[in-house]
């Protein structure tokens with residue numbers, strides 16, 4: 001990498017801090033400056049500045065210095081720079097963002113969405129692209145979206161014992177459509193247990209978003225940002241493992 | 251002497267909150283996820299904003315506040331008066347709709363079954379400081395589609411007490427009405443069940459709950475409108491901001507109910523919490539949550555409607571010091587707040603887990619805090635100046651020998667159940683802690699107590715509706 005000017009380094013630091021502090025405007029402005037003025041490759045900005053910033057946010061959370069709200073705000077800043085600066089360039093260069101798509105939603109009959117929203121935010125802040133279908137989502141809608149986006153992760157939130165079986169319904173629909181083996185399925189929500197996950201044939205128990213995140217990443221062969229890691233580049237492993245051989249991925 | 255009652259907002263502050271709420275209702279309104287009800291509201295004079303939100307003009311809100319009942323009577327199953335809601339009646343009901351039950355001695359809670367619910371109902375029927383039942387457990391061995399309504403059946407069958415309940419679906423509410431009707435034709439005129447309807451903060455009515463509100467109002471059955479802002483997550487992190495939001499949401503509920511049926515009884519409810527910032531759990535017993543509850547209680551008083559809260563419970567996983575402290579301090583907060591209905595006893599772990607032993611312990615806590623909330627009298631008899639003089643003149647050094655004492659001990663002092671709440675000397679102590687004693691009591695009650703089982707003629711009628719409920723899902727009814 002060629003030597004950076006002081007100005008460029010200042011911008012890098014600005015972007016990094018903007019994400020850590022959750023400053024949306026500045027995140028957009030600084031990322032724009034890096035790709036436009038300094039002609040930085042958007043992937044390089046993502047991997048070497050933005051994702052490390054998120055990793056640091058994760059560390060702060062683990063240490064108890066950051067609260068959930070701080071993480072959510074950082075994720076917002078990240079998302080904004082991503083959507084407004086980085087992704088349009090990827091699209092222009094016909095590159096895929098290499099971001100793994102997750103389809104999240106609260107299952108049919110259930111309107112509790114805070115946990116799902118939080119999970120969406122935290123997955124975003126770990127570099128995933130989360131598509132949120134909202135609440136009271138019929139099973140066919142999940143299937144449609146998975147098809148449309150080639151999602152790799154499906155997150156089904158249910159907070160009530162009466163709506164938990166609708167998680168199974170989605171899984172059944174995915175099976176029928178032949179998509180089951182392409183995705184990792186998280187059954188999320190406070191009442192969800194490992195036994196339930198086994199019973200309905202989901203992959204991951206999402207009664208704690210951080211635990212779920214670690215397990216998803218392990219299945220995908222990705223490292224977790226919030227666990228201290230040396231290298232930023234590795235974070236977005238491009239070779240998302242094909243469905244089916246995900247067991248071999250870890 | 252006035253009752254010990256917390257009042258923390260000045261008149262100006264109440265007016266300020268009310269006007270901010272009207273401002274929100276008039277500018278951003280509520281998202282209402284049921285097109286038919288949106289249409290109904292627009293026809294009734296509400297406005298539409300961005301096709302998404304329903305704006306409630308101030309005049310409509312104020313009009314509703316004129317028709318909403320300030321008080322209404324709550325009955326028991328037999329049709330006897332239990333209390334006049336709106337007078338700060340302080341009725342305790344078990345925390346409702348737990349997903350799990352914690353057995354005595356167990357570390358992990360388990361899924362509850364129908365017979366657990368029956369036991370809980372019988373236990374609560376016997377506990378005198380928990381004056382109302384609630385559909386407190388969601389039985390795992392009942393098909394999902396009818397879980398909500400089956401819970402009501404068990405209470406109707408085994409207890410005479412009023413009931414705090416709610417539906418999880420749109421359809422089953424009508425069948426729940428039918429169950430009550432099978433017992434008493436005048437179930438709506440003399441209500442003994444209150445139905446919770448919840449608002450999805452911020453500023454959203456889900457299809458299911460707004461439908462429930464609609465159906466309840468139409469029938470004139472009491473709707474307990476519950477806003478549950480989790481501070482910092484579904485409402486601002488500030489108490490004042492959460493109060494504005496809470497009041498706004500409840501006003502929308504009151505207005506909807508009164509537009510449907512002027513005079514329909516409602517309760518200004520709430521389940522306040524902070525979202526615990528590290529672990530993202532609803533912490534109901536946080537101090538801020540109590541301040542918010544007291545504050546919206548004041549707003550209910552300002553509107554002059556009965557009020558409900560979700561306190562007198564614990565967020566902890568085990569029944570220990572922390573659980574006791576959280577339950578007792580929040581129960582005290584609730585009674586001095588002057589709420590009409592207090593949902594909480596038995597509940598643990600962020601509204602997820604019920605415990606029979608804890609119900610017995612919370613029954614004692616409820617008795618004691620209610621004693622606090624009753625205050626005391628200050629007549630000649632109570633001032634006891636004559637007695638003080640007499641003791642002084644006789645040069646006595648105690649009041650124990652006075653008849654006045656003997657009489658007033660019985661009037662003035664509250665006596666917790668000594669089988670649970672140990673106040674004895676070490677010599678007399680049974681060597682057990684209160685949790686063990688509570689367990690012994692649970693076993694004794696379940697073995698010996700005879701609940702108020704519904705008389706057979708009425709039970710027959712109730713069973714026929716119950717059968718219908720199970721037929722809906724083509725199954726044979728499971729009796730308990």
Ligand code: B12
Nearest residue numbers: 111112113114115155157160161188189190209347388416
């Ligand atoms: C807040 C709340 C509400 C709010 C919801 C507001 C909203 N916008 O979501 C309101 C007041 C609207 C509400 C409504 C109702 N509620 Co409610 N509610 C709760 C409460 C207290 C907390 C839920 C919550 O927000 N927790 C905080 C979040 C952050 O935690 P979480 O959702 O568990 O999420 C975490 C993990 O589970 C995970 N996660 C969750 N989803 C996902 C998804 C993915 C992909 C991943 C990776 C992770 C993940 O990540 C989060 C962080 O770790 C729970 C009790 C509880 N402790 O769960 C009752 C509870 C779930 N509700 C209950 C009931 C009964 C109802 C109503 C039916 C009441 C009524 N009669 O109106 C209605 C529901 C109507 C319907 N059909 O859906 C019962 C359920 C009973 C049962 N046996 O199933 C509970 C248990 C409370 C009780 N004891 O009464 N409720």
